[in-house]
Amino acid sequence: MLRALTNAMATSSRRVPIPKNGVDYRNKIVLAPMVRSGELPSRLLALKYGADLVWGPETVDRSMIGTTKRFNPVTSTIDFTRSPSNGSRIPPPVQKESLIYRLHPTEEHGKLIFQIGTASPELAVQAAKLVAENVAGIDVNAGCPKPFSTSGGMGAALLQTPELLASILRALVKEVGEVYEIGISVKIRLLETPERTAALVRTLCATGITGLTVHCRTTPMRPRERAIREQLRMIAGICRGEGVACLMNGDVKNRDEALQLVEEFGADGAMIATAAEANSSCFRSKAEGGLLPWREVVHEYMKLALEVDNRWGNTKFLLSQLMPGKLQIYKDLAGCKGYKRACEALELDNLCDQAREVDERLGISEEQLRHFNEAIKKAKTKNKSAKAAGGQMGRDKSYGTNNKNLLSERGVGATPAMAV
Numbered sequence: 001m002l003r004a005l006t007n008a009m010a011t012s013s014r015r016v017p018i019p020k021n022g023v024d025y026r027n028k029i030v031l032a033p034m035v036r037s038g039e040l041p042s043r044l045l046a047l048k049y050g051a052d053l054v055w056g057p058e059t060v061d062r063s064m065i066g067t068t069k070r071f072n073p074v075t076s077t078i079d080f081t082r083s084p085s086n087g088s089r090i091p092p093p094v095q096k097e098s099l100i101y102r103l104h105p106t107e108e109h110g111k112l113i114f115q116i117g118t119a120s121p122e123l124a125v126q127a128a129k130l131v132a133e134n135v136a137g138i139d140v141n142a143g144c145p146k147p148f149s150t151s152g153g154m155g156a157a158l159l160q161t162p163e164l165l166a167s168i169l170r171a172l173v174k175e176v177g178e179v180y181e182i183g184i185s186v187k188i189r190l191l192e193t194p195e196r197t198a199a200l201v202r203t204l205c206a207t208g209i210t211g212l213t214v215h216c217r218t219t220p221m222r223p224r225e226r227a228i229r230e231q232l233r234m235i236a237g238i239c240r241g242e243g244v245a246c247l248m249n250g251d252v253k254n255r256d257e258a259l260q261l262v263e264e265f266g267a268d269g270a271m272i273a274t275a276a277e278a279n280s281s282c283f284r285s286k287a288e289g290g291l292l293p294w295r296e297v298v299h300e301y302m303k304l305a306l307e308v309d310n311r312w313g314n315t316k317f318l319l320s321q322l323m324p325g326k327l328q329i330y331k332d333l334a335g336c337k338g339y340k341r342a343c344e345a346l347e348l349d350n351l352c353d354q355a356r357e358v359d360e361r362l363g364i365s366e367e368q369l370r371h372f373n374e375a376i377k378k379a380k381t382k383n384k385s386a387k388a389a390g391g392q393m394g395r396d397k398s399y400g401t402n403n404k405n406l407l408s409e410r411g412v413g414a415t416p417a418m419a420v
């Protein structure tokens with residue numbers, strides 16, 4: 001009896017060591033990885049409102065490999081960019097590099113976890129090495145149910161190939177975690193039975209990871225279906241026994257609720273996605289004032305988006321998440337093609353001058369857009385006459401509607417950046 005108790009105490013106090021540049025996920029309420037909704041200004045906003053750590057959006061290994069890393073002196077960010085892979089459909093003066101990942105080396109220092117989409121230990125290591133010295137951890141996405149992820153064997157598909165998933169984690173631990181002294185972690189979903197989930201969690205905990213997040217839904221479950229927490233206590237228990245921190249995820253609404261659920265289910269911390277996407281002041285406790293009105297959150301978000309020259313298309317999308325859909329201003333924003341107009345519509349007068357400068361840098365000021373549209377018109381006319389003369393329509397296609405997105409959403413600004 002005494003031996004059983006001693007053994008239990010020994011295992012429960014075990015902890016996988018947290019590397020020097022890593023971070024312990026214990027006692028943390030964190031921002032979830034979210035494609036589109038987890039870009040830099042959203043992460044900075046979550047940190048401002050008290051998120052303890054922030055996950056970046058899933059970035060696929062192959063899209064990171066081959067990027068150039070630069071310090072951007074205008075935004076004080078580190079940018080990972082590459083030449084567009086679309087066959088250079090925009091003529092040279094307008095053509096800009098595609099921004100694959102942007103992080104803030106000081107504001108996010110020690111708090112950013114880079115999430116990778118991968119199905120290969122070699123590619124995962126190659127991609128993770130590029131960003132390893134600027135983040136506190138690398139997390140493997142083993143929970144995304146979308147076909148673009150699972151069809152390549154990534155995301156939730158990895159739950160069906162646990163040996164492959166474990167080999168990816170082992171490779172990352174050895175070749176990235178140990179070398180850069182950061183933590184490696186994984187985010188999973190529930191399997192169909194507690195027995196299968198338990199076996200998976202044991203396998204993953206044995207790879208040397210420092211943290212595991214469980215999204216308390218199975219792969220086929222849709223986001224609107226309530227998270228199921230019956231397996232959570234068991235998963236947290238296995239993690240504790242193996243010395244791995246366990247974050248719970250799924251339908252956690254705010255910091256106070258997170259702390260209560262963590263206590264109830266024996267997890268080490270909690271991760272919030274949808275509630276933070278709608279209003280990231282959910283990271284403030286009630287004692288700190290709790291949820292803020294949307295106008296205040298939008299104002300703060302806009303300041304951050306401007307500071308880091310966030311792509312307008314992404315900012316516009318985020319604003320649509322942060323604002324109540326029924327308002328007239330929500331509809332007005334839908335027609336805005338840049339920051340200046342948006343700040344005017346939102347009556348953020350103190351930001352209008354900065355907004356004009358950012359529009360210029362992104363190449364989306366009203367004048368730039370007018371020139372661009374004129375160039376498109378001219379090119380179309382030229383191609384029509386070329387076609388009439390028996391030529392190809394190839395270049396005409398290159399001025400399709402996509403170019404608008406490429407100009408406003410993918411350009412990273414013409415500002416020269418320094419390699420780091």
Ligand SMILES: Cc1cc2nc3c(=O)[nH]c(=O)nc-3n(C[C@H](O)[C@H](O)[C@H](O)COP(=O)(O)O)c2cc1C
Pocket residue numbers: 032033034035036037056057058115141142143144187215223249250251252271272273274275277
């Ligand atoms: C817009 C959006 C994008 C997401 N992108 C990712 C992602 O890149 N990687 C990932 O592991 N999960 C992703 N998720 C899932 C969330 O991280 C989280 O697991 C899920 O939404 C459940 O948490 P919630 O109930 O708090 O929303 C995404 C969710 C949303 C809403």
